[in-house]
Amino acid sequence: MTPEEFRRYGKQVIDWIADYQEKVEAYPVLSQARPGDVLAGLPEHPPERGEGFEDLLADLDRVIMPGVTHWQHPSFFAYFPSNATGPAILGDLLSAGLGVQGMLWATSPACTELENRVVDWMAELLGLPARFRMAGPGGGVIQDSASSACLVAILAALHRAGGGTAAREGLSAQEGLSAREGLTRRPKLYVSSQTHSSLEKAARITGIGAENVRVVDVDPATMAMDPAHLDALLAEDAAAGATPVMVCSTVGTTSTSAVDPVAAIGEVCARHGVWLHVDGAYAGVAAVCPELRWINDGFEEHVDSYATNPHKWLLTNFDCTVMWVGDREPLIGALSILPEYLRNAATASGEVVDYRDWQIPLGRRFRALKLWSVIRWYGAEGLREHVRTGVRLAAELAGWISADPAFELFEQPRFGLVCFRPRWEGLPDEEADAATLALMERLNASGDLYLTHTRIHGRVLLRLAIGGPATTDAHVQAAWRRIGEETRAGAAGR
Template sequence: MKKDNKNYHMTADEFRKQGYAMVDWIADYWSGVEEMPVLSQAAPNDLFNALPNSAPNHSEDFSDIMQDVEKHIMPGITHWQSPNFFAYFPTGASGPSILGEMMSAGLGVQGMLWSTSPACTELEMKMMDWLVHLLGLPKHYLLENAGGGSLQDSASSACLVALIAAREKVSKLSLNKLGGNSVDDKKLLAYISTQTHSSLEKAMMISGLGTDNLRKISVDGSYAMQAESLKKQIAIDKAEGYLPFFVCATIGTTSSNGIDDLTSVGKIAQQEGLWMHVDAAMSGTASICPEFRDCNKGLELADSYNFNPHKWMFTNFDCSALFVKNKADIINALSILPEYLKNAATESGAVIDYRDWQIPLGRRFRALKLWFTLRHYGVEGLRHHIREHVTLAQEFATWVEESENFEIVAPHPLNLVCFRHKDGDAVNEALVKKLNDSGDLYLTHTKLNGEYVIRLCVGQAHTTRKHVEKAWELIQAMS
């Protein structure tokens, strides 16, 4: 596909040559990433100022582009795929997943409608069913039942979709009850805990419901939502004429891996007619192992559930799985059908058009990377690595507990450990900076009870015992 006399496309031969080189580049990168400074040491505008101000007039050789990648791009990379990456929550990647992304790009299909590539829709349908079985989720999420799953770009979009479906559902219910008078949006209230991910607040902004109509419920000592407080707050709000309609429970909060009790929150949701969304973006993957499924108790009470294979399931971003109990709720809220998208398959009602399950119209063929990853690892492979990550995090927690200078500051049920030096915020903040500046590992922080806390998450695919041991050595040595 490179330019000849007639056109500027890259020739098939050139694509093969550069493609092989790119495969080697990726394999070399993965083999060497462990030695690179994890957090980029670039200063603002290093790259921006180094590149020309406009696109070249003439076609350039791909080898020149690759030279600039080494020179300008690589110094500005924070290496999420380094086994020394313990920051935030990890973002997934693996050989089979990268191959899936390659095929998806090569096919270049647009799966907005079933008819625009049936395989894009149906492989996704099948993968969503696989995930229901894999995680032991309630059977009503299977497509043969009233519910079903779809791939979104992120947990942010997933919770926005759930919130809008809930908003439309309650609006229609109220419309019927009130005999044609629409519900006042200003009266609709959503509930989260103080530890819920910020994407819920953002979803309230986007949906127009507003953050004033979001109630943050206090948490207990394990950073789980206090169900009693939720119940009380709902009663207060109803007495003031508000209409509670939505609650988000979390399996594995971002700050500290807090796990809400789905049964108690779910019962309140059911009694009060609230839509319960469950955000398990990071920790959902743990449910692949039966021994980590306790946190799913009560999940049958949820109206929607989301987890991100692109976090801890070795699948490349973006790949976020959203399940709803009733697919009609989501389609009613998001469907639209202009003439130019009409086609026989849609009109037959026999197929799913996934554009009605999401914010954008267009969709990539994301299911390929999920399929490749699940088949490459198999259930036993995924379980092996998830168990190893949890074991390593638990071991790390033991070392912290046994140390003189550090302390554990939150429960650590899975692969995230929150800890701090006993000498206060300034020491911890300086320590994180020093560790990250060293380039030897990358950690991020949060605040719990107003105190600066260090987070260590074991979730990068290639992180092993030696990396966690080295991290602990460095943490002690630099403190």
């Protein structure tokens, strides 16, 4: 494709996206496609000859769009928001256009140094401790996801726990070859029942094993991790000769956005010498607002690594997780390998950061561009305003739910996620839960809105997550009206 063709088709694509943004509300939020529908519209064999880009755009409308669930629809309330805003899309486009691969500082200094700067900007915007800044012993890095951030944190924690032997010797035992004794016994991870599933996945990936994930009790009212039970488990495991590797506490759990008491957990971790990772994937960015900065309580003292996702609530399109460590040495110790073909003068000088050593893959895109673009376009002020809108809308919805005797609010929301359920008076729990799930299926099938569910103490809760940049009072009001209608229809239909 020549630059002239790119100019022409590129502008068509920009118009296509702007049109999409304008008309996104006309689509059903959740795709109505059934398994195989999209596949059936796509030729079985690749084309022998090249085609014009117009053909692709036509097929995009005809075949692909009916199979798209519209995450950017203002009535998308499922999972967590995944904001794709104009400045983020354009920052990503610049990254694709430049096509640089930033595995090493030397392979594009700007890719590394802009990232150095924006992760420091994020640390400042969120009010994070000084040790997380690039000028300190630690620093920040953009990962693809909070899953990968957890995984990388575990590897750094293993490196520290094993005195550097884990990467070399592995976790298995062998006669005559002594991995540091503790690691040949079971290494343990500590989570709560509310911790994201990526921790169990990381336990599998790292060879720790799902059975070595210890589940700490939660407070049954708040679903927050119980530091006293954590303390007891750590003591028990240490007495049994196991090696505690890492505790993962969460600021804003996936199910109900519960906030673990990080300060108290940090104290326990410090006492037992265990790495503390804090997963703030969803809620962490809320700290841009001073009135929500209490979510960072305890960060100053004992947190070893922290991650939050601008690609959820903070207006930056997937993928963009920012992760910080208080000390970069164990991270690099765990992940750095230097084959001859990657050696270069800048790396040898020790003056530069090579981000390949901070992540799982070798290659990396220029993701800092989109975060830079978002922060500059909105400014700190605009970021705060966006978060506050979500919090305000969630509080309003929670108010309506509380005031309606047919519904039960799980708890007062502190962020943008509202958890609730119809009471279905007179129905036994199991039937009530089935009715709630059926209600959700009907709402989602209508295309008017999209929401998901979770289970707390075995009971189904609906999750309605607010935080899209296009979501207004009217969308939340409409959602609440539809939920009320379908609930009454469901109750009458029994």
